[in-house]
Amino acid sequence: MEMVADILLVAGALGAGLYCFILSRRLTRFTDLENGVGAAVAVLSGQVTDLQTALDSARNTAAHSTDTLEALTSRAEDSAKRLELMVAALHDLPPQTEAQRAPEPIAEPVFARHAGGSR
Numbered sequence: 001m002e003m004v005a006d007i008l009l010v011a012g013a014l015g016a017g018l019y020c021f022i023l024s025r026r027l028t029r030f031t032d033l034e035n036g037v038g039a040a041v042a043v044l045s046g047q048v049t050d051l052q053t054a055l056d057s058a059r060n061t062a063a064h065s066t067d068t069l070e071a072l073t074s075r076a077e078d079s080a081k082r083l084e085l086m087v088a089a090l091h092d093l094p095p096q097t098e099a100q101r102a103p104e105p106i107a108e109p110v111f112a113r114h115a116g117g118s119r
Helices: 002-030 037-092 110-117
Strands: none
Touching: none
16 A cells, blocks of 8 residues: 555656646746747837937927927017017007008019119
8 A cells, every 4th residue: 555655646646747847847838038938028018218309309309399489489479579669659640641641652564674784
């Protein structure tokens, strides 16, 4: 009976050893840096770095665009204030009569100048 127990014990130990060997090989392939999860982690790490760089670039561009837009908005507001002042000043002027208006100069046609100069 002891011999049967010893044989079963050795068989169980060999089975557990074989299971551990197979499991070890699977784990080695699983964590391999070229084909397994290690490769996927390495690729994802590279992509995270690239995305971080792109995000930093986008933030810098957005900050620069914001500064430019603020400057342009400030210039536009200043121009609008000046235009409002000019329009308000025009309302204070007395209306002009026909006699007070300066006559508009009569422009000589362009083709008449060129035709006379080529003779």
